[in-house]
Amino acid sequence: MLYERMVRPVLFRVGRGDAEAAHEKTLSWLGGLSGQTWLVNLMGKVNRVKDPCRVFGIDFPNAVGLAAGMDKNGVAVHTWPGLGFGFMEIGTVTWRAQPGNPRPRLYRLPESKALINRMGFNNDGAQALAKRLASGVKPAIPIGISLGKSKSTPLEQAAEDYAASFVELYRFADYFAVNVSSPNTPGLRNLQDAEGLSAVLRALQEEDTRLSAGGPRKPVLVKIAPDLTETAISQALEVCMSHGVAGVIATNTTLGRDGVVGTEIERAAQPGGLSGGPLRNIAKPVVSFVHRETGGRLPIVGVGGVTEPRHAAELVDAGASLVQLYTGFVYSGPKLVRRAAKAVRRAQENRHVPRSRRSHGGRHG
Numbered sequence: 001m002l003y004e005r006m007v008r009p010v011l012f013r014v015g016r017g018d019a020e021a022a023h024e025k026t027l028s029w030l031g032g033l034s035g036q037t038w039l040v041n042l043m044g045k046v047n048r049v050k051d052p053c054r055v056f057g058i059d060f061p062n063a064v065g066l067a068a069g070m071d072k073n074g075v076a077v078h079t080w081p082g083l084g085f086g087f088m089e090i091g092t093v094t095w096r097a098q099p100g101n102p103r104p105r106l107y108r109l110p111e112s113k114a115l116i117n118r119m120g121f122n123n124d125g126a127q128a129l130a131k132r133l134a135s136g137v138k139p140a141i142p143i144g145i146s147l148g149k150s151k152s153t154p155l156e157q158a159a160e161d162y163a164a165s166f167v168e169l170y171r172f173a174d175y176f177a178v179n180v181s182s183p184n185t186p187g188l189r190n191l192q193d194a195e196g197l198s199a200v201l202r203a204l205q206e207e208d209t210r211l212s213a214g215g216p217r218k219p220v221l222v223k224i225a226p227d228l229t230e231t232a233i234s235q236a237l238e239v240c241m242s243h244g245v246a247g248v249i250a251t252n253t254t255l256g257r258d259g260v261v262g263t264e265i266e267r268a269a270q271p272g273g274l275s276g277g278p279l280r281n282i283a284k285p286v287v288s289f290v291h292r293e294t295g296g297r298l299p300i301v302g303v304g305g306v307t308e309p310r311h312a313a314e315l316v317d318a319g320a321s322l323v324q325l326y327t328g329f330v331y332s333g334p335k336l337v338r339r340a341a342k343a344v345r346r347a348q349e350n351r352h353v354p355r356s357r358r359s360h361g362g363r364h365g
Contacts, residue, residue, distance in 0.1 A: 051086075056247050064344060067324035072091055077090065077143060100122025116274050147166060201239065221246055225251060237293055247301060247321075276307060276328065284315060292319075300319055302322070308328075
């Protein structure tokens with residue numbers, strides 16, 4: 001309640017209500033906390049929920065993580081554990097630094113507990129992220145790195161672009177997420193078809209084999225769009241399975257506007273990806289479909305529409321092994337992380353899954 005009654009109203013007034021200004025201010029503050037180890041540890045004692053699980057060969061302290069997009073440049077990697085997250089996904093990062101789309105490009109829809117963004121992969125680039133991560137100790141929770149295509153790179157050279165970032169950041173990531181589903185980079189979603197996705201995954205496989213030098217390989221996940229038909233999802237899953245992908249992240253933001261309520265319908269008509277509450281009725285069926293289509297063999301990270309703790313449990317019931325938050329965290333703060341982790345734990349217990357068996361997927365490779 002402290003966040004919702006005191007912190008959020010202040011943040012939402014930053015920059016005369018500009019959502020991206022508030023985002024930048026929050027990240028700056030959280031980045032400053034990264035150096036205050038004692039304070040982050042104290043926060044962790046309040047927010048952290050212990051619910052260990054092992055998914056695609058990685059041990060997670062709990063199943064609720066930070067979704068990509070919140071911390072694109074990895075400025076607060078040592079603070080997220082203190083807010084209760086069991087893992088974090090930073091990025092999306094591209095090989096070349098890029099400013100993204102023109103501002104304003106991030107909008108709140110508070111009545112719908114939603115956001116619209118057309119950020120366009122604004123980030124400092126893979127080399128800058130590698131330098132930042134190399135300057136500190138390894139974070140206290142697993143770290144995933146979301147990879148995207150540089151806007152200036154032609155689609156036919158996408159595989160090389162993803163591979164360059166993969167190589168640069170290889171030693172810092174516990175896993176990688178291949179983002180081929182953002183609606184805000186022209187043509188990017190074309191890489192979800194069989195030919196484009198195969199080329200990207202093949203390039204990453206080759207580098208993974210080379211860099212692992214016979215040891216354990218890095219898990220690679222593919223993030224899919226919620227707007228694909230079931231036939232298109234099935235084709236993407238066939239490619240993922242044939243290339244030994246470790247898991248699927250379902251889903252990215254949607255171009256649809258179903259579920260936006262009240263006076264926000266007109267405001268939501270502008271271009272960009274929609275996240276938050278309205279995405280719940282899309283993401284959950286996609287998670288369920290992926291789980292059925294793969295016979296439960298492919299771990300799923302469920303993301304989209306988690307604005308209350310029970311929504312996280314519902315994604316787990318639909319087949320997700322892990323859950324991620326972004327928009328719900330913006331509106332509810334650390335309380336949602338803590339309560340969502342508890343809800344997931346209860347959901348697993350209700351399914352009579354002993355903690356010793358809370359694992360999904362062996363070491364990738």
